[in-house]
Amino acid sequence: MRSIIALLCFSLFSQYAIAASLHLPDRTETVFVNNKASHQQSKVVLDSTLPNGMQQIAFRYQARYRDNGSQNDFISDVIVLRFNASEQDYRLTLPPINSAASAKKFNLKPAITLTDSSGNKIAFTQDKLIKSGLQIGRDFVQEMAQYNASAAIAAVASSTVINPSLNPVSGATIASDHSSQVISPSADVIEVTAEDITQAEVMRMLDYWYQKANNQTQAEFKAKIN
Known part of the structure; x- marks a missing residue:
C-alpha cells in the first residue's frame, strides 16, 4: 500500500515538476504570451502542449543609463519572439544598454540570444510589433491577433500547426518591422537624431506608466489629452 501511495505521489510530483519556462533578463x-496579455518579469511559464511546442512572446526591454551626467530611461519597441519549446528551462540574453548609442543600436536591430538548459543556442524568429500614432493604452491582444492574421515572419496561426522549418534561425536573429521587412546584418544603419530618440523614449515611458495606472488614473489622463 505504501509503495502504491509513493508511486502516485512521485507521478503527481513529476507531472508538476517538469515544465517549460523562459528566464528573462x-x-x-x-506584454503578450501565447494568446494572452501578460506583464510578467524574470520568468515566464511556457506551454509545451501547443502544436510543435510553438511559443509566441512579445516583450519590451527597459534600461537606465547615464549620458552627459544625467540619467536616461530606455524602453525598446515591442519585440515578438517565436520558437519551439520542450519541457525544460530556456534563457533569453540581451545586450547591456549603457549609452544612447547602444539604445539606438538595439532598437534598430535587437541582438537576442536564446539558449536551453544545457546552454545550447535555440533557433527562433524575431520581429517587431509596430504601432503608429499614440502608444497609450495599447491593446496587445488585439494587436497580436491582427499580427497573427498577417503574413508577418513571427506570426502563429491560431487553428493550424506551424511548420517549424519556416524562418529558421541558427544562433542568429531575424529582425523586421511590422511590414515583415527583413533587416540583414549588412543592412545600412538608419541615422536617428538625438531629438528623435528622446521623443521615442518619452512616448514609450508614457505608455509604460499608463499601463501601470489604475482605471481612474487612466480615465483622467485620457480626459486631459482630449
Missing part, C-alpha cells in the same frame, strides 16, 4: 517585461 532584469528590466524585461512581457
Whole structure:
C-alpha cells in the first residue's frame, strides 16, 4: 500500500515538476504570451502542449543609463519572439544598454540570444510589433491577433500547426518591422537624431506608466489629452 501511495505521489510530483519556462533578463517585461496579455518579469511559464511546442512572446526591454551626467530611461519597441519549446528551462540574453548609442543600436536591430538548459543556442524568429500614432493604452491582444492574421515572419496561426522549418534561425536573429521587412546584418544603419530618440523614449515611458495606472488614473489622463 505504501509503495502504491509513493508511486502516485512521485507521478503527481513529476507531472508538476517538469515544465517549460523562459528566464528573462532584469528590466524585461512581457506584454503578450501565447494568446494572452501578460506583464510578467524574470520568468515566464511556457506551454509545451501547443502544436510543435510553438511559443509566441512579445516583450519590451527597459534600461537606465547615464549620458552627459544625467540619467536616461530606455524602453525598446515591442519585440515578438517565436520558437519551439520542450519541457525544460530556456534563457533569453540581451545586450547591456549603457549609452544612447547602444539604445539606438538595439532598437534598430535587437541582438537576442536564446539558449536551453544545457546552454545550447535555440533557433527562433524575431520581429517587431509596430504601432503608429499614440502608444497609450495599447491593446496587445488585439494587436497580436491582427499580427497573427498577417503574413508577418513571427506570426502563429491560431487553428493550424506551424511548420517549424519556416524562418529558421541558427544562433542568429531575424529582425523586421511590422511590414515583415527583413533587416540583414549588412543592412545600412538608419541615422536617428538625438531629438528623435528622446521623443521615442518619452512616448514609450508614457505608455509604460499608463499601463501601470489604475482605471481612474487612466480615465483622467485620457480626459486631459482630449
